[in-house]
Amino acid sequence: MDKQNLAEAVAASMWTEDEATRALGMELKEIAPGRASLSMTVLPSMTNGHKTCHGGYIFTLADSAFAFACNSHNQRVVAFQCSITYLAPAFEGDVLTAAAVEVTVQGRSGIYDIHVCNQDGARIAEFRGNSRTIKGVHIELTP
Structure with missing residues (x-):
């Protein structure tokens, strides 16, 4: 299985188990090795009380885009530190897109940058996630 097909298979497997992401009405738009x-x-x-999208x-x-990107290599990966900077408000009806890209992976640790934009391409937030690979895979591959 090539890397792209593996990333797609891992994403499909994760999607069925990710109740929070699905419950919030998120849609997976793109998946590739190290990207989502x-x-x-x-x-x-x-x-919230300001009539803007709650930062959470x-x-x-x-965080969901981060999860799909860092797990795309078929290793189980978790977040061990994340930070976000809010740049502009989002409002009811806005369609937000979070695009995650792998910056580096060294051993069991990775760094991912996630840009959140609205439907007009305006930057809403910048998120950086640090990942840690744990034991296990999403899909058992046979030789």
Whole structure:
């Protein structure tokens, strides 16, 4: 199985188990080795007292893209540190897209950058995730 097909198979496997991502109405737009893109429409229930998207939902969207990107190599990977910088508000009805890209992987540790934009391409947030590979794979491959 080539790397792209493996990334797609891993994403399909993860998707069926990821209740939180599906429950928030996220859509997997792109998957490739070390890359993922997910989108989500800001619903009324996702807004705060300022009538903007609650930062926790933006973080969750970025974190989900991070998860799909860092697990795309068929190794089980978890986050061990994440940070986010909010640049602009998002509003009800906005379609947010989080695009994750692998910056580096050294041994069991990785760094991923995730850019969150709205439907007009305006940057909403920048997220950086540090990953740690743990034991196990998503899909057992036979030689």
